Amino acid sequence: MLMICENDHVRNLANFDVLIAKIISYGNHYKPTKGSIQLAALSLVSQNAHASIANVTLLMEQYLHSVSIRELAFETLKQVNKNLFKILRSTTTISEMEMYMLVGSGKVLHSQFASQQRYDFLLDNFCSIIKLLKTNVFYMPKEEGLKIPNLEDFYSILYLKNTEVKRNCAFLSNACIIRNEVMYREANGLVALAATVKMYVKYHYGWESTQFKQIANLVIRKAKAPIKKV
Template sequence: MASTTETGHAKNIANFQTLIEFLTGYGSSYNPSKSNLRLPALIALKDSAELALADVLSHNTIYNGRVSERQVAFSGIKIMSTRFVNAIQVSDASEGSIKEAKFHNRKLQGKRASPPKTPVNPGETATATISASQQSYDQLIQHLSGLKTVLENEPNYQPHEPELLVDTLVSTITDLQNKNLEVARTYANLSNARIARNKLLYGDEIGICETASDVKKYIKAIFGATSPEFAQIKGLEFVKIKN
């Protein structure tokens, strides 16, 4: 279902089409000197706006798909990380490697090694401590990469199970990085599409809203404020939407 905002953009275009239909009905009486108010220019602007709106909807669908794919890909990494830590603990790895592996896993899980200290001063708030929850997608990849580095540099970590091999972890990290990049790429495309749409609908002088306002002024000038022609179009709403 389209969002209220996208419906608002579509309504502006639909009202602009209605405006064009009224102007077409005026025949030769509608003859503005300003080129961007002439019917061919209005029709071209409406067509471009429709294409731009469709482009935004298309990019939004693609972006939402990539976000969902990333969410699924990241959903199992905390369990996966814990399995690797369990595996290194039952290997002949050094205590230092095991400690480092636990550190990166703890970061990935969003946990502290110990509870935060109680503020000494009653007026001191939680903002005085540094957050241990580094849970953005980039940071999760970083924590998993840290675990990978520990495992690949520990000569005594030699599991027999394919799912616990360092190569498996490397492949997972590469997949997560790619999915994260796809979200960023598709969001950039969506953002650029929105900019193009907004210029056509709401740009100064050239946008649909400004153009419709000028058309209304022209109709009011040539037919009069109390004319039936102006009554036809004055109620058509063109609302500027910021996003």
């Protein structure tokens, strides 16, 4: 998923609201024939932008929370795998492939936006380990948490936590798409409408007019280029 600096959207909206406030101060002198830049239409765009940004903020918090919970769970998986490896080494000869499955699944990238594929790999690996243990007649752990049924329960927990992150990521992505439509859609997005309003005020009141000077320097533009996931 691509992450964009949320401050850009908030700043654009704040300046758009200042633009609307200036238009209100013009009173009945502001009478564009184009419906999309009339006061009522601009106010509706502002409301939609506020709602879409608030929704992205909420879903971002939920996504990051689920990522943190998942990371904690997979930290526990590293210790479980280490314990399994010790038992297998003492009870039977373990192949290089089996060793890789156990040791190789121990690393988790320490980043909030670590690759989703990494966690899918860890889950697949853990599932394979459990299948391997089921075929090992020498696997008889004393520790309750390392017994096959409990390992299967732990796998289910990890699976659900990983699925929750995927679901929250999808919700967040959809919310960002909606937000970007409201803010940056060609012709009718918030940024495009702000530019049209400025042009109208410029030609209606004049380049040197107080009305145009009040809004000319309001920065309302496209957001910075997306930042790719770590």
